[in-house]
Amino acid sequence: xxxxxxxxxxxxxxSYILFRTxxxxxxxxxxxLTFWEFGSTFKLFHPVYIPKVTxxxxxxxxxxxxxxxxxxxxxxxxxxxxxxxxxxxxxxxCGLMIGYNRAVFNLTEPLIELCRPTPVSxxxxxxxxxLGVGNEMKIFIVAWASFWPILVNVIDGVHGVxxxxxETARVFGATSWELFKKIILQAASPHIVTGMRVSIAxxxxxxxxxxxxxxxxxxxxxxxxxxxxxxxxxxYAGVFSLAVIGYLVNRIFVLLxxxxxxxxxxxxxxxxx
Amino acid sequence: xxxxxxxxxxKEFISPNQHTFAIEKIGFEVKEREFxxxxxxxxxxxxxxxxxxxxxMPPTSGExxxxxxKVDTPPPGLILLFQDYSRSLLPWRKVIxxxxxxxxxxxxxxxxxxxxxxxxxxxxxxxVGLLKFKNHYPxxxxxxxxxxxxxxxxxxxxxxxxxxxxPFGSLDAQTRAELEDFLLRIxxxxxxxxxxxxxxxxxxxxxxxxxxxLAKSPSRIVKEFQNDLPRPRNQIExxxxxxxxxxxxxxxxxITQKEKDWGKENDGKEPPxxxxx
Ligand SMILES: Nc1ncnc2c1ncn2[C@@H]1O[C@H](COP(=O)(O)OP(=O)(O)OP(=O)(O)O)[C@@H](O)[C@H]1O
Ligand SMILES: [Mg+2]
Numbered sequence: 001x002x003x004x005x006x007x008x009x010x011x012x013x014x015s016y017i018l019f020r021t022x023x024x025x026x027x028x029x030x031x032x033l034t035f036w037e038f039g040s041t042f043k044l045f046h047p048v049y050i051p052k053v054t055x056x057x058x059x060x061x062x063x064x065x066x067x068x069x070x071x072x073x074x075x076x077x078x079x080x081x082x083x084x085x086x087x088x089x090x091x092x093x094c095g096l097m098i099g100y101n102r103a104v105f106n107l108t109e110p111l112i113e114l115c116r117p118t119p120v121s122x123x124x125x126x127x128x129x130x131l132g133v134g135n136e137m138k139i140f141i142v143a144w145a146s147f148w149p150i151l152v153n154v155i156d157g158v159h160g161v162x163x164x165x166x167e168t169a170r171v172f173g174a175t176s177w178e179l180f181k182k183i184i185l186q187a188a189s190p191h192i193v194t195g196m197r198v199s200i201a202x203x204x205x206x207x208x209x210x211x212x213x214x215x216x217x218x219x220x221x222x223x224x225x226x227x228x229x230x231x232x233x234x235x236y237a238g239v240f241s242l243a244v245i246g247y248l249v250n251r252i253f254v255l256l257x258x259x260x261x262x263x264x265x266x267x268x269x270x271x272x273x
Numbered sequence: 274x275x276x277x278x279x280x281x282x283x284k285e286f287i288s289p290n291q292h293t294f295a296i297e298k299i300g301f302e303v304k305e306r307e308f309x310x311x312x313x314x315x316x317x318x319x320x321x322x323x324x325x326x327x328x329x330m331p332p333t334s335g336e337x338x339x340x341x342x343k344v345d346t347p348p349p350g351l352i353l354l355f356q357d358y359s360r361s362l363l364p365w366r367k368v369i370x371x372x373x374x375x376x377x378x379x380x381x382x383x384x385x386x387x388x389x390x391x392x393x394x395x396x397x398x399x400x401v402g403l404l405k406f407k408n409h410y411p412x413x414x415x416x417x418x419x420x421x422x423x424x425x426x427x428x429x430x431x432x433x434x435x436x437x438x439x440p441f442g443s444l445d446a447q448t449r450a451e452l453e454d455f456l457l458r459i460x461x462x463x464x465x466x467x468x469x470x471x472x473x474x475x476x477x478x479x480x481x482x483x484x485x486x487l488a489k490s491p492s493r494i495v496k497e498f499q500n501d502l503p504r505p506r507n508q509i510e511x512x513x514x515x516x517x518x519x520x521x522x523x524x525x526x527x528i529t530q531k532e533k534d535w536g537k538e539n540d541g542k543e544p545p546x547x548x549x550x
Contacts, residue, residue, distance in 0.1 A: 165363065167329050167361075168355060168361040169378075170347050172352070172378055187365070
């Protein structure tokens, strides 16, 4: 019934669009960028350190068409997806196994609780020591950092499966495999997807950090290098592009999530009786 | 021939900070094709009893024999209809797929192939009057409708022994009467053995061949009634039959008496829960 909005006059329509739809949020971003543009033009703040948005856009355009930025992104996205995929491929099955089997859980839980909160930045020197400063190190760090949220979410998901559901399946005569496939995997899937979504954001962050620490390519390197060589608009251009990439990655995930997990969305957004 | 013998089972729940003696030495026999109702107050261990019969929970002592073999895992041919029916439906499956759930499993698969289980599921969904809702998710249905989906799912497997845990507890009087009669029709047609747990004395008497009355803390059998009311039963005639009223009143008396005794033993304090029905 959105189409038949009750607002007949222009003002009503504008306020509807501003406050009731997602467009309002986009306007906030545009307003901020406009303020930035003018602030910089009229020297409200230092125009060299905070260049005009239009200059940044120009720089972004230049580094994109020159192929510099795409080349760095190719490398960054490769590292990120390699690390992320490894963490999913190992994390999901491990989480399922640890969640399903009490003995395995008891054996691994203290270890997980020790590794998980260790700041990834503290792990980096060890990995550099062992793997050097190349791709292996970066991919490993990304995999490490995104592994834990996946693992923990999957374990929680399995532990959260309703007892009544399990008992129902057992009464109907489900074998352990059927129980696992038809109940546990399904019931835990919202948690699994949540873990994967949290981790993909982390994997982008960690890739960029790893690239800033060592090496001479990747978007992380690009941003830091632009700052050191005083290509300030290029530096901002790199950061802006990261914001957009981060946003897109998350958006894609949210869309995927809501199409696969329609049942869960419906279930959890149901009005409490 | 006896289908099921429950031999002197007891159940204690022991955890570090508490100890509940839920059931004390309950024993009874169930003949094939019998319709038994179990009546008892809330918290007296009815659910626990059914969980043990269905092999989901081992008794602390005693044993349960079904078709000559001891029950320790859920036996084939037995279906338990959970009291908590809304949590027993699979929220990620539409209604029709929920009804198919039991049929898809390896255990049932030998007698159905391919499209057949969909037909079977639709047949029973139709019987509980929910065919129109087959493409809804369970959480889009009302409580009573969810309960009927759970019933259809159980019936679709055509169990020989069906345990029902207060299945009509949350329904309005009219739907309840309809489903009682539906259950009786099903039972007259397929002649499963049914153990029907309820709070409601009249419902228990109306449906069954035999009524087992349980008392509380720890639960034990206070009395068994052979119920020889004529079949087929009828909501109006059966419920006004003098024999029906006689049994109902007798059960009522026993239960109220028990409650008074409870009061005496406990300095006239209110019993922890009220008998319903
Ligand atoms: N898993 C458990 N751990 C500890 N105590 C339990 C457990 N399950 C049941 N009990 C106890 O056993 C007793 C019987 O519980 P049960 O659920 O069988 O009662 P009920 O007759 O089904 O009650 P209602 O009619 O309210 O469903 C209660 O005192 C309860 O506290
Ligand atoms: Mg109960």
